[in-house]
Amino acid sequence: MRSLFVLLMLCIGVSTFQSCKNEPKKVVKTEKVVFKKEGELQIFKKDTDSLLTELDIEIADSEYETQTGLMYRNGMEDHQGMLFVFPDISMRSFYMKNTEFPLDLIFIKDDRTIGSFQEDAQPFDESGLSSKVPVRFVLEVNAGLVAQWGLQIGDSIAYQKQ
Numbered sequence: 001m002r003s004l005f006v007l008l009m010l011c012i013g014v015s016t017f018q019s020c021k022n023e024p025k026k027v028v029k030t031e032k033v034v035f036k037k038e039g040e041l042q043i044f045k046k047d048t049d050s051l052l053t054e055l056d057i058e059i060a061d062s063e064y065e066t067q068t069g070l071m072y073r074n075g076m077e078d079h080q081g082m083l084f085v086f087p088d089i090s091m092r093s094f095y096m097k098n099t100e101f102p103l104d105l106i107f108i109k110d111d112r113t114i115g116s117f118q119e120d121a122q123p124f125d126e127s128g129l130s131s132k133v134p135v136r137f138v139l140e141v142n143a144g145l146v147a148q149w150g151l152q153i154g155d156s157i158a159y160q161k162q
Contacts, residue, residue: 033073035080039161046154053149061085071098084138092131096121102143107131114155119146
């Protein structure tokens with residue numbers, strides 16, 4: 001009787017394994033992260049105060065938004081950017097972990113002037129990109145825009161939340 005029970009349990013186990021093996025794999029879908037306009041930002045030349053460009057911006061001002069940034073996104077338009085707003089002035093270091101497209105990082109001092117920038121940060125690179133000076137804001141835009149705009153240290157920004 002005991003051997004019959006063991007044989008029955010073995011048959012049930014094999015049939016369960018076979019049916020699980022034949023089930024199609026489940027695909028886990030995650031929601032696509034899309035740009036959400038939360039404000040507008042302007043960049044001005046230091047010498048002439050003329051407008052260089054205007055951007056629609058997302059604002060990262062919580063710890064979660066600051067840690068996540070532009071990770072897990074396919075890209076953004078050239079008229080878009082992400083502005084990181086920190087509660088204090090400090091040296092900042094960013095990296096491109098889980099970021100799928102190249103970026104220019106613009107480091108902005110408390111007086112809203114450009115303190116430094118890092119151009120063409122490469123996707124998935126975990127090397128630290130330093131602000132080189134204490135800053136309060138960081139603006140991420142598509143790679144190549146810093147050169148296209150002719151951005152210089154000392155240029156300034158203004159932004160408004162929606």
